[in-house]
Amino acid sequence: MPMRPAFGGPRLLLRRLREVMAEQISAQERLDKIVVLIAANMVAEVCSVYVLRVDGTLELYATQGLNREAVHLTVMRAGEGLVGLVAQTAEALNLSDAQEHPSFSFKPETGEEIFHSFLGVPILRGGNTLGVLVVQNRAHRKYEEDEVEALQTTSMVLAEMIASGELSALAPPGQEPVARRPLHLPGEGLADGVGLGHVVLHEPRIHVAKLIADDPARELVRMETAIEALRAEIDDMLDDEAVARGGEHRDILEAYRMFAHDRGFVRRLKEAVGTGITAEAAVERVQSDNRARMMRQTDPYLRERMHDLDDIANRLMRQLTGDKGVVPAELPDNAIVVARHMGPAALLDYDRTKLRGLVLEEAGSTSHVAIVARALGIPTVGQAENATSLADPGDAIIIDGATGEVHLRPTSDVENAYAEKVRFRARRQAQYAAIRHLPAVTRDGVEVKLHLNAGLMVDLPFLEETGASGIGLFRTELQFMVANALPRTAEQLDLYRKVLDAAGERPVTFRTLDIGGDKVLPYMEVIQEENPAMGWRAIRLGLDRPGLLRSQVRAMLRAAAGREIRIMFPMIAAVEEFDAAKAIVERELTHLRRHDHRMPDRVQVGAMVEVPALLFQLDELLPRVDFLSVGSNDLVQFMFAVDRGNSRVANRFDTMSPPILRALRLLARKGHEHGKLVTLCGELASRPLEAMILAALGFRSLSLSPAAVGPVKSVIRDLDLARVSALVDDLIDKPKPGPSIRQRLRDFAEAEGVSL
Ligand code: PEP
Numbered sequence: 001m002p003m004r005p006a007f008g009g010p011r012l013l014l015r016r017l018r019e020v021m022a023e024q025i026s027a028q029e030r031l032d033k034i035v036v037l038i039a040a041n042m043v044a045e046v047c048s049v050y051v052l053r054v055d056g057t058l059e060l061y062a063t064q065g066l067n068r069e070a071v072h073l074t075v076m077r078a079g080e081g082l083v084g085l086v087a088q089t090a091e092a093l094n095l096s097d098a099q100e101h102p103s104f105s106f107k108p109e110t111g112e113e114i115f116h117s118f119l120g121v122p123i124l125r126g127g128n129t130l131g132v133l134v135v136q137n138r139a140h141r142k143y144e145e146d147e148v149e150a151l152q153t154t155s156m157v158l159a160e161m162i163a164s165g166e167l168s169a170l171a172p173p174g175q176e177p178v179a180r181r182p183l184h185l186p187g188e189g190l191a192d193g194v195g196l197g198h199v200v201l202h203e204p205r206i207h208v209a210k211l212i213a214d215d216p217a218r219e220l221v222r223m224e225t226a227i228e229a230l231r232a233e234i235d236d237m238l239d240d241e242a243v244a245r246g247g248e249h250r251d252i253l254e255a256y257r258m259f260a261h262d263r264g265f266v267r268r269l270k271e272a273v274g275t276g277i278t279a280e281a282a283v284e285r286v287q288s289d290n291r292a293r294m295m296r297q298t299d300p301y302l303r304e305r306m307h308d309l310d311d312i313a314n315r316l317m318r319q320l321t322g323d324k325g326v327v328p329a330e331l332p333d334n335a336i337v338v339a340r341h342m343g344p345a346a347l348l349d350y351d352r353t354k355l356r357g358l359v360l361e362e363a364g365s366t367s368h369v370a371i372v373a374r375a376l377g378i379p380t381v382g383q384a385e386n387a388t389s390l391a392d393p394g395d396a397i398i399i400d401g402a403t404g405e406v407h408l409r410p411t412s413d414v415e416n417a418y419a420e421k422v423r424f425r426a427r428r429q430a431q432y433a434a435i436r437h438l439p440a441v442t443r444d445g446v447e448v449k450l451h452l453n454a455g456l457m458v459d460l461p462f463l464e465e466t467g468a469s470g471i472g473l474f475r476t477e478l479q480f481m482v483a484n485a486l487p488r489t490a491e492q493l494d495l496y497r498k499v500l501d502a503a504g505e506r507p508v509t510f511r512t513l514d515i516g517g518d519k520v521l522p523y524m525e526v527i528q529e530e531n532p533a534m535g536w537r538a539i540r541l542g543l544d545r546p547g548l549l550r551s552q553v554r555a556m557l558r559a560a561a562g563r564e565i566r567i568m569f570p571m572i573a574a575v576e577e578f579d580a581a582k583a584i585v586e587r588e589l590t591h592l593r594r595h596d597h598r599m600p601d602r603v604q605v606g607a608m609v610e611v612p613a614l615l616f617q618l619d620e621l622l623p624r625v626d627f628l629s630v631g632s633n634d635l636v637q638f639m640f641a642v643d644r645g646n647s648r649v650a651n652r653f654d655t656m657s658p659p660i661l662r663a664l665r666l667l668a669r670k671g672h673e674h675g676k677l678v679t680l681c682g683e684l685a686s687r688p689l690e691a692m693i694l695a696a697l698g699f700r701s702l703s704l705s706p707a708a709v710g711p712v713k714s715v716i717r718d719l720d721l722a723r724v725s726a727l728v729d730d731l732i733d734k735p736k737p738g739p740s741i742r743q744r745l746r747d748f749a750e751a752e753g754v755s756l
C-alpha cells in the first residue's frame with residue numbers, strides 16, 4: 001500500500017489563503033495562487049477549480065497540475081463526468097481510481113489521464129452549489145477523512161470569493177458564474193403593485209466575517225459552550241408553561257431538542273472547528289451541507305425539516321455572536337423585505353415610508369400578512385421558493401405583486417421593461433382617478449356600492465383617494481396588533497372618532513376584535529391550541545371574557561355620538577352568539593344613556609358570515625340583524641377545509657366553483673328576501689373577475705382593499721349585469737364539463753369588452 005504523503009493540515013493553508021485573499025491582485029491571479037497553495041498543502045499533483053455557470057455548465061477557472069491551456073476552455077455539461085457528479089449531488093467524491101468510475105469522462109485537452117485518485121468537493125454557499133474544487137494524484141490512494149474535511153473547509157473561501165461577484169468580469173454574457181446571476185423566481189401575487197428596490201432580509205443572515213481561527217482550541221470551547229447554551233435555551237422554551245400544554249409548537253421544540261443533542265450534528269460541528277475555522281464558520285459550513293442535501297429532497301416533510309435545521313443553526317449562530325436577530329431599526333430607502341414567513345404584526349413594525357415590497361417563501365393570498373400588506377398597499381409576492389437563501393442583502397430586486405414574479409439582480413432589459421410597466425400602471429391609475437367620483441353602476445343601471453377594508457390611520461386618506469362609499473370593514477384588531485400594550489379605551493375611542501371624522505357622511509362598519517388564530521397580540525399570553533383557526537378566537541373570546549368586548553363597544557358608541565355607526569361581530573356560528581353579542585351593545589347603550597352621554601343617531605348591528613353553519617340559520621338570523629357581511633376568507637377556508645394560511649393547500653380549490661358560488665348566491669338572495677343589506681368583505685371582492693361574479697350573484701355592496709377600488713369599479717361600469725347574471729346562474733345550476741367557470745367568465749368578459 002502506498003504511503004500517505006505528508007498532509008500539511010488545513011490551518012496553515014487557511015492562514016496562507018487569508019493572505020492571498022487580502023492581496024491587491026486580479027481575480028484570476030488570486031485563483032491561480034489559491035490552487036497552487038492547496039495542491040502544495042494537500043501534496044496533490046493537481047488542484048482545479050470549476051465554477052458553475054448560469055448556463056448550467058462547469059468551467060475550469062484555474063488549475064495547478066493540469067494543462068494550463070485548458071483554463072476557461074474546458075467546460076463540462078451539467079452532470080457530466082466526476083466534476084459534474086459532485087456538482088449535481090452536492091456531495092464529496094473520493095476515489096482511488098477515478099477512471100474506473102462509470103461517470104468518468106476524459107477531456108484530452110487537460111492531460112488528466114495519468115491521475116488516478118480524485119477528490120472533489122462542492123463549493124457551497126447557503127446550500128447552493130457554486131462550483132467544484134478538485135485535487136488529484138497520480139498514485140492510487142484514497143484521501144483520508146481529515147483531508148476531505150480540509151478541502152471542504154477550503155472551499156468556503158472559494159465560495160466567498162465567487163459569491164462576491166469578482167469573477168463575473170472574467171466571463172462573457174451568458175456564461176457568468178451562477179452565483180449572483182440574475183434570477184427569476186415565479187411566486188404568487190398576494191398584493192398588487194410593482195416594487196423596485198433592494199433586498200433586506202427579515203431575518204438577517206449572520207455574516208461570518210472571520211473564517212479562520214486564531215486559536216483553534218478556543219474555538220472548540222466556544223462551540224461547546226454555545227451548544228450547551230442552545231440546549232438550555234430549548235429546554236427553557238419547553239418548560240415555558242404555555243408551551244408545556246402541548247400543541248404544534250411543542251412538537252417543533254421537541255424536534256429542536258433532538259437536533260441539538262444529535263451526536264452526528266454535534267460531531268460534524270466539532271470536526272469542522274477541528275479543521276481550523278472559527279466556530280461561526282463551522283456552523284455555516286455544516287448548515288450549508290445540510291441545506292444542500294435537503295434541497296435535493298422532494299419529500300415535503302423532509303423539506304420542512306430543512307427549516308427546522310435552519311432555525312437551529314441560526315440559534316446556535318446567535319449564541320456564538322450574541323446577536324439577538326432583531327429586525328433592523330433603520331430600513332434603507334426602497335427596501336424590499338424578503339422573509340420565509342411573517343406575521344402581520346411584524347410587517348407593521350417596518351417603516352412604511354421606506355418599504356417598497358415584500359417577498360415571502362410561505363403565505364397564501366388570504367393569510368393575514370397578505371391582507372395587511374394589501375391594506376397598506378405594499379406589493380407582495382408569496383410562495384417564492386428559496387428566496388431567503390438566494391437573495392443577499394442589498395441585491396437589486398424587482399417584484400410584481402400582480403403576476404407573482406420576483407426578479408433578483410435583474411438585467412437591464414428586465415429593469416427597463418418594469419420601468420415601462422410602472423409608467424403604464426401610472427396611466428391606468430390616472431384612468432381610475434378619472435372615474436373616482438362616478439358611482440359603480442353597471443351599463444344596465446344597477447349600482448354596486450364599493451366600500452373600503454381598513455384598519456389603521458394610514459388607511460383613511462384612501463377614502464378620498466378612491467372615492468369609496470364608506471368603510472365596509474374596519475379591522476379593529478390591527479390597532480391592537482401594532483401596539484406594544486393593550487390599547488386603553490381612551491386610545492380606542494380616539495382612533496374610532498378619527499375614523500368616523502374622516503368618513504364624514506359615509507358609513508363605517510367597525511368589526512369588534514378578531515384576535516386569536518394567527519392574529520396574536522405580542523403582549524398577551526399565547527394560548528397554544530391544536531387548531532387556532534377553529535379555536536378560541538374572535539367573538540368566542542369576546543363572549544367568554546366580555547370585559548374587553550364591552551370596553552371596545554363602549555368606545556365605538558361614544559365615538560359615534562350624534563352620528564350613525566355600524567358594529568359587526570366576527571366568527572358568529574350560532575344565532576345565540578349574535579344575541580349575546582348584541583345584548584352587550586344594548587347594555588352599553590343603556591350605560592351611556594344613564595350617564596348622559598351624547599348618543600349615536602343610529603346604531604346598526606350585524607354579523608359576519610364566516611362559519612358555514614350560519615348558512616343554515618339564515619331565516620332565524622336575518623330578522624335579528626341589521627345587516628350581514630360575508631367574510632369569504634374564513635367562509636371558504638371552512639367550507640373547503642383548507643387552512644387559508646397554509647400555502648400547500650390554500651389554493652387547492654377554486655373559489656369560483658359551484659359550492660362556494662351557491663353559498664354566496666344563497667346569502668345574497670336571503671338578504672334580499674329579508675330586506676337586509678348583505679356585503680361581502682373578504683378578499684374575493686378585491687379581484688375584478690370575482691367582483692364581477694359577485695355582482696352577478698346579487699351582491700350590491702362589496703368591501704375591498706383600496707388599490708382594488710379603481711379596477712373593480714371600472715369592471716362594474718363596463719358590465720351588462722343581466723347578461724352576466726344569466727350566464728353565472730346557468731353555470732352554477734347546470735355545471736358543464738370543459739373549461740372552468742373562471743375561464744368561461746374570462747372569455748365572456750373578453751367578448752363583452754370588459755377589461756379585467
Ligand atoms: C374574512 O374572513 O373574510 C374576513 C374579512 O376577515 P379576516 O380576513 O380579517 O379574517
Ligand code: MG
Pocket residue numbers: 570610631633634
Ligand atoms: Mg375572518
